[in-house]
Amino acid sequence: MTGKVFLIGAGPGDPDLLTMRALNMLQRADVVVYDRLVSAEIMDLCPEGAELIAVGKCPKNHLVPQERINEILHEQALAGRKVARLKGGDPMIFGRGSEEAAYLMERGVEVEYAPGITAAQGASCSTGVPLTHRGLATGVQYVTGHRQADKVLDLDWKRLADPDTTVVVYMGVANIGQIAVGLMTEGLAASTPVMAVSRATSAEEERMVSTLGTVAQDSREAGLQAPTLFIIGKVVSLYAEKPQDLAVEAVSANG
Numbered sequence: 001m002t003g004k005v006f007l008i009g010a011g012p013g014d015p016d017l018l019t020m021r022a023l024n025m026l027q028r029a030d031v032v033v034y035d036r037l038v039s040a041e042i043m044d045l046c047p048e049g050a051e052l053i054a055v056g057k058c059p060k061n062h063l064v065p066q067e068r069i070n071e072i073l074h075e076q077a078l079a080g081r082k083v084a085r086l087k088g089g090d091p092m093i094f095g096r097g098s099e100e101a102a103y104l105m106e107r108g109v110e111v112e113y114a115p116g117i118t119a120a121q122g123a124s125c126s127t128g129v130p131l132t133h134r135g136l137a138t139g140v141q142y143v144t145g146h147r148q149a150d151k152v153l154d155l156d157w158k159r160l161a162d163p164d165t166t167v168v169v170y171m172g173v174a175n176i177g178q179i180a181v182g183l184m185t186e187g188l189a190a191s192t193p194v195m196a197v198s199r200a201t202s203a204e205e206e207r208m209v210s211t212l213g214t215v216a217q218d219s220r221e222a223g224l225q226a227p228t229l230f231i232i233g234k235v236v237s238l239y240a241e242k243p244q245d246l247a248v249e250a251v252s253a254n255g
Contacts, residue, residue: 176196
């Protein structure tokens with residue numbers, strides 16, 4: 001009898017942010033296939049006796065290719081097991097959850113979903129920086145700052161360079177300089193505030209406040225490492241400095 005796969009969003013790291021649905025699915029699992037960014041505190045919630053299979057990827061170091069991850073999920077489900085596919089953040093936002101689901105459903109495997117709090121939401125709440133705010137940002141755009149196989153970023157810079165919109169960049173540490181140039185080329189001011197949040201919501205969370213014109217240099221000097229999220233826009237002007245900041249540069253909504 002074929003089992004099923006639970007596509008579970010583990011959130012940004014803090015176990016308190018795990019949804020009840022996600023926790024219920026996780027604790028029903030016979031096997032847990034988990035990513036590198038799932039926190040140790042959340043892994044502690046896995047049921048006793050469940051098999052744990054690590055399939056995490058590091059930048060430029062994919063020890064378990066995506067094709068093999070798909071196969072592992074399929075093999076475990078065919079063995080009649082309940083499989084928790086545990087992903088950081090939300091599996092449907094830059095998590096390749098839809099790709100894995102399509103692969104499984106094409107082969108007759110039932111898939112259920114548990115949404116997770118995505119890193120942008122977690123970083124917003126932990127820092128107090130809203131993603132939208134009346135008079136500062138009427139919308140928010142999520143983009144990835146990394147392309148598969150290190151391909152050149154082909155983002156719609158003109159659409160993104162809207163001063164009345166917040167841009168959130170996932171996986172952008174390596175390419176933040178290129179991203180900043182792309183936005184400024186399309187007219188976004190170099191004085192636009194930027195916040196970088198590393199390991200959002202975890203006990204190791206660190207923050208850096210900069211501007212679009214200096215964020216590449218500031219990120220290098222701060223030694224930012226993945227996972228780091230960048231929040232770009234006037235909403236960052238609402239930030240109040242906290243002790244765990246990496247570096248803070250005075251910014252204002254008007255530059």
